[in-house]
Each structure stands twice: as C-alpha cells, then as structure tokens.
Amino acid sequence: MSFRKAKGNEDNKPIPGTRYQTQSQLNITSTGCLSFDEVMGGGIPVGAMILVEEDRLTDYSKTLQSLFESQGVSHGQELLVIKPGLNSKIELSLPESVSEEKKKRVEKPKPENNQPRQDYSDRRATGDSMKIAWRYNSLQKIRGPGLLAELKEDPDNKYCNSFDITKTIGKDGLDAAKIDTIDVFKLSIEAEKDGQSVYGAIYGKIASFIERQQEQNAIVRISIHSIGSLFWGQDNGDKELLVFLHSLRGLLRKSNRAVCMLSLPVSLYKDTGSEQRQTIVRRIEHQCDAVVELESFEGAECGELAILKTQKTRNVISNQSNEYHGFFHIHKNFSLNSMFPIADKTSLLKSEGSGGSENNLAFKLKKKKFSIETYHLPIEGGTSERRVPDSASSGSNSSATGVPNRLTTKLSQRQSNLSQSVTDF
Incomplete structure (x- = not known):
C-alpha cells in the first residue's frame, strides 16, 4: 500500500x-x-x-x-x-x-590595529577558544528572557x-x-x-x-x-x-x-x-x-x-x-x-x-x-530625607525643624540612665 x-x-x-x-x-x-x-x-x-x-x-x-x-x-x-x-x-x-538611520547606534571606535571588534558570540562563531573561562565554550548563546525580548528581535x-x-x-x-x-x-x-x-x-x-x-x-x-x-x-x-x-x-x-x-x-x-x-x-x-x-x-x-x-x-x-x-x-x-x-x-x-x-x-x-x-x-x-546630616548642620536642623536628632536623643538617654545608676549605687 x-x-x-x-x-x-x-x-x-x-x-x-x-x-x-x-x-x-x-x-x-x-x-x-x-x-x-x-x-x-x-x-x-x-x-x-x-x-x-x-x-x-x-x-x-x-x-x-x-x-x-x-x-x-x-x-x-x-x-x-x-x-x-x-x-x-x-x-x-x-x-x-x-x-532606520535614526535607530542605528553610533559605531564604536575601532582598535589601533584597525581590526573590527569581536564580541563573545562572534568569537564563538568563528571558532576562537577562550583563554581563561574555557569552561564556557560549550554553552549556547542565551537570548533575553520573555516575550518582550523576542519582539525586540525585529531589525x-x-x-x-x-x-x-x-x-x-x-x-x-x-x-x-x-x-x-x-x-x-x-x-x-x-x-x-x-x-x-x-x-x-x-x-x-x-x-x-x-x-x-x-x-x-x-x-x-x-x-x-x-x-x-x-x-x-x-x-x-x-x-x-x-x-x-x-x-x-x-x-x-x-x-x-x-x-x-x-x-x-x-x-x-x-x-x-x-x-x-x-x-x-x-x-x-x-x-x-x-x-x-x-x-x-x-x-x-x-x-x-x-x-x-x-x-x-x-x-x-x-x-x-x-x-x-x-x-x-x-x-x-x-x-x-x-x-x-x-x-x-x-x-x-x-x-x-x-x-x-x-x-x-x-x-x-x-x-x-x-x-x-x-x-x-x-x-x-x-532620598533627601534618608541622608545622614552633617555634624555642623545637625544642631541647626534640629532647632529649625523642632525635631531632635536621633543620635542626640540616644546620647541623652544613655547619660540619664548612667546618672540614675550612679545615684542608686
């Protein structure tokens, strides 16, 4: 049949x-x-x-x-x-x-020997082996993850x-x-x-x-x-x-x-x-x-x-x-x-x-x-409020805003605790 x-x-x-x-x-x-x-x-x-x-x-x-x-x-x-x-x-x-002319990137300057620059993928394509990271020679080329990377590959x-x-x-x-x-x-x-x-x-x-x-x-x-x-x-x-x-x-x-x-x-x-x-x-x-x-x-x-x-x-x-x-x-x-x-x-x-x-x-x-x-x-x-204030401006900032500095507050608490312990002794 x-x-x-x-x-x-x-x-x-x-x-x-x-x-x-x-x-x-x-x-x-x-x-x-x-x-x-x-x-x-x-x-x-x-x-x-x-x-x-x-x-x-x-x-x-x-x-x-x-x-x-x-x-x-x-x-x-x-x-x-x-x-x-x-x-x-x-x-x-x-x-x-x-x-397309506006989308093209500016060409990078060539090396002194007037040879075109080769990326890692280009060297692997031509058969050149890596000198240091030789274990990566057998790996495949990885593309960007997700659908967005696939859609971008549209030259x-x-x-x-x-x-x-x-x-x-x-x-x-x-x-x-x-x-x-x-x-x-x-x-x-x-x-x-x-x-x-x-x-x-x-x-x-x-x-x-x-x-x-x-x-x-x-x-x-x-x-x-x-x-x-x-x-x-x-x-x-x-x-x-x-x-x-x-x-x-x-x-x-x-x-x-x-x-x-x-x-x-x-x-x-x-x-x-x-x-x-x-x-x-x-x-x-x-x-x-x-x-x-x-x-x-x-x-x-x-x-x-x-x-x-x-x-x-x-x-x-x-x-x-x-x-x-x-x-x-x-x-x-x-x-x-x-x-x-x-x-x-x-x-x-x-x-x-x-x-x-x-x-x-x-x-x-x-x-x-x-x-x-x-x-x-x-x-x-x-980001401005999370910055550590300078020592010179810490006093002025605390007096202007009416909010004491955290470091000053902790020092005053420690001094009060120390004086209280000495008095109890």
Missing part, C-alpha cells in the same frame, strides 16, 4: 505584518506599542476586538489608538477610522515611524515599528496611505432621514469595507473613537450599542482578516451612580475580546489615586508624577482558542509572583514614545 505526502496550500502565504502564535494557533498583529503587545500576549489576534476605556479628563487613549492606526499605515494595511467630526484622512494626527520592523509621538505623518504620507474615514455626525443625519440608527448604518459601512478587502492577503484595521458618547446621538440607546458590538464581533470572526480597536468614555456610564448603568458597562466589556483601562493620576477623586493625594504621601506623588502618568488596568485579556489568557504565561510585565498576584501596571508618556511598565513606589521619604 502506497502513501502520498499531503501537500500544503501554496496560496496560503503568511500575511504581512503578522506573526504566528503557537499557543493559540492564530495570527496576531501589533498594536503599535511594543510594551502593549507584551502585556497582551504578543499583540491582537486576527479577528479580535479590543476595547480601550477612556480616562475622565485626559486623552491618553487617543495616543494609544493613534499608534494602532500608524502601525497599520506602516504595514501598508487598509485602515478604516470612524470618528465624530472627521471629514477626511488629512485631518488625522498619526505618529511618524522612526527611520526590519516587519511586525512592530517604533514611532515618534512628537512628529506626525505629513500630508503626502497620508495621501499615499490606504485610509478610509467615516464622520459620525454626517452619518447620523443620513441615518435619521432613512429611519435607521447610526449603529446600523456604521455596521453596514464596516461590512462593505471588509468585503472589498477580503480577496487581498492583508489585514484590515478598524478604529472607532468614543463609541457610545453624546457625539453619537442621544436617541441611540444602550440596546443598539450592545447589538452593534455583538454583530461586529461576529463579523470580525467570520472575515478572519480584520482587527478592531474602539474607545469608550466609561465615565459617562459610571458617574450616574445607577446600578443599571454599571451593569451596561459590564455587558459592553463582555462583548469585547479584551478590555483595558487608562486611569491617569490627573483629576482622580476616589479609589487608590485619592489615597495618593493625601497629605502623608505628598512626597510620593511628587516623585511619581515625574515617572508615571497613571495606572494601566487589564480587565480582560485575549483568550481565543485557549482556556486562559496567553499573556498569563508569556508576559513578564504582568507575570504572577510567588503569592499568586499580578503586578500592577502603569503607563508613562515619555518624550518621544508611549510605554507600559511595572508600577512600583519610590523609597519611602525620598
């Missing part, structure tokens, strides 16, 4: 701008932020939808969403931006990708680009990009004339947009801004929003070529104080594959941030305000084709410790980039 080897589909080529995730057996694409990809398990799975809950007084979510849009432009992917008041793609403010920026948030893509770049826009204001007026809700009209636009790009071997990105806000109309209730999200999620699964990121002003639903509104927020989160929240330190009135604003921790706030800009909460993570989120096993930033609890995450807006890091508190009291 003869057997014939099964041939794979030659037309099934890898999709540009994606990586294959072995844990979920799905293709994933980048969010535009390397640290964001790391905490989400490597990126956004194709056919998934992620919800970004906006902060009350800041627009950090717009920065995160603009990185998602710029990543699609850098990969040459089709992009659909749905935003209130957006007339054309020229009005978009997208971060510019850092060129050609085929998966995740580096963006400069201080610079935006010019008019020529936006004209050449494959971007379609939808103005919610204009579409709501047209839908009202036809007797249709704005969510139903937008769903039809998204379905036709995905259908046009279905034949191409490329990823389609959909970015929806401030869904459920007053800009979408007061007549559109929460029921229409839930139906829209449920239908959109099924459409993304069926296409298997599209990813979606949408933002929600969750403060509009929580400020009413009604249990019904809070339940609606949970239902909205349930319709999405992943949910993250940006909680900035600015304008916080309750919760953990209010505790940080107390008089006792004023020094902590002054130090933390220069380092972090707010908390980054992950309420729900991607778990497609898996019983648990992949990021729980692959992410080092949010990995569980020995006690079984996850690390607290915080985001910071640096000079040129947006990053997510593990949140930690500074040294209690700061």
Whole structure:
C-alpha cells in the first residue's frame, strides 16, 4: 500500500505584518506599542476586538489608538477610522515611524590595529577558544528572557515599528496611505432621514469595507473613537450599542482578516451612580475580546489615586508624577482558542509572583514614545530625607525643624540612665 505526502496550500502565504502564535494557533498583529503587545500576549489576534476605556479628563487613549492606526499605515494595511467630526484622512494626527538611520547606534571606535571588534558570540562563531573561562565554550548563546525580548528581535520592523509621538505623518504620507474615514455626525443625519440608527448604518459601512478587502492577503484595521458618547446621538440607546458590538464581533470572526480597536468614555456610564448603568458597562466589556483601562493620576477623586493625594504621601506623588502618568488596568485579556489568557504565561510585565498576584501596571508618556511598565513606589521619604546630616548642620536642623536628632536623643538617654545608676549605687 502506497502513501502520498499531503501537500500544503501554496496560496496560503503568511500575511504581512503578522506573526504566528503557537499557543493559540492564530495570527496576531501589533498594536503599535511594543510594551502593549507584551502585556497582551504578543499583540491582537486576527479577528479580535479590543476595547480601550477612556480616562475622565485626559486623552491618553487617543495616543494609544493613534499608534494602532500608524502601525497599520506602516504595514501598508487598509485602515478604516470612524470618528465624530472627521471629514477626511488629512485631518488625522498619526505618529511618524522612526527611520532606520535614526535607530542605528553610533559605531564604536575601532582598535589601533584597525581590526573590527569581536564580541563573545562572534568569537564563538568563528571558532576562537577562550583563554581563561574555557569552561564556557560549550554553552549556547542565551537570548533575553520573555516575550518582550523576542519582539525586540525585529531589525526590519516587519511586525512592530517604533514611532515618534512628537512628529506626525505629513500630508503626502497620508495621501499615499490606504485610509478610509467615516464622520459620525454626517452619518447620523443620513441615518435619521432613512429611519435607521447610526449603529446600523456604521455596521453596514464596516461590512462593505471588509468585503472589498477580503480577496487581498492583508489585514484590515478598524478604529472607532468614543463609541457610545453624546457625539453619537442621544436617541441611540444602550440596546443598539450592545447589538452593534455583538454583530461586529461576529463579523470580525467570520472575515478572519480584520482587527478592531474602539474607545469608550466609561465615565459617562459610571458617574450616574445607577446600578443599571454599571451593569451596561459590564455587558459592553463582555462583548469585547479584551478590555483595558487608562486611569491617569490627573483629576482622580476616589479609589487608590485619592489615597495618593493625601497629605502623608505628598512626597510620593511628587516623585511619581515625574515617572508615571497613571495606572494601566487589564480587565480582560485575549483568550481565543485557549482556556486562559496567553499573556498569563508569556508576559513578564504582568507575570504572577510567588503569592499568586499580578503586578500592577502603569503607563508613562515619555518624550518621544508611549510605554507600559511595572508600577512600583519610590523609597519611602525620598532620598533627601534618608541622608545622614552633617555634624555642623545637625544642631541647626534640629532647632529649625523642632525635631531632635536621633543620635542626640540616644546620647541623652544613655547619660540619664548612667546618672540614675550612679545615684542608686
């Protein structure tokens, strides 16, 4: 009996701008932020939808969403931006990708013999043996641990680009990009004339947009801004929003070529104080594959941030305000084709410790980039208060502040104890 080897589909080529995730057996694409990809398990799975809950007084979510849009432009992917008041793609403010020339490090000076410098790995590759630590010749080259080190090993920026948030893509770049826009204001007026809700009209636009790009071997990105806000109309209730999200999620699964990121002003639903509104927020989160929240330190009135604003921790706030800009909460993570989120096993930033609890995450807006890091508190009291005072200034400091020095207090106690013992004798 003869057997014939099964041939794979030659037309099934890898999709540009994606990586294959072995844990979920799905293709994933980048969010535009390397640290964001790391905490989400490597990126956004194709056919998934992620919800970004906006902060009350800041627009950090717009920065995160603009990185998602710029990543699609850098990969040459089709992009659909749905935003209130957006007339054309020229009005978009997208971060510019850092060129390869700027990313190259300055070359180190060569030795005097004009021979190129060889690292330890280069010497091992050429077969040169080590003279002193000869036992390490048989060891393999160790790569950096974790998913973040794996994502950084992308010299050609085929998966995740580096963006400069201080610079935006010019008019020529936006004209050449494959971007379609939808103005919610204009579409709501047209839908009202036809007797249709704005969510139903937008769903039809998204379905036709995905259908046009279905034949191409490329990823389609959909970015929806401030869904459920007053800009979408007061007549559109929460029921229409839930139906829209449920239908959109099924459409993304069926296409298997599209990813979606949408933002929600969750403060509009929580400020009413009604249990019904809070339940609606949970239902909205349930319709999405992943949910993250940006909680900035600015304008916080309750919760953990209010505790940080107390008089006792004023020094902590002054130090933390220069380092972090707010908390980054992950309420729900991607778990497609898996019983648990992949990021729980692959992410080092949010990995569980020995006690079984996850690390607290915080985001910071640096000079040129947006990053997510593990949140930690500074040294209690700061570095200036922990310094040992000089002998000359110890007396002046104790008299000025009204707080005696620790060394002076201990000496006085010892003298009093000694005098008391002599008296008793």
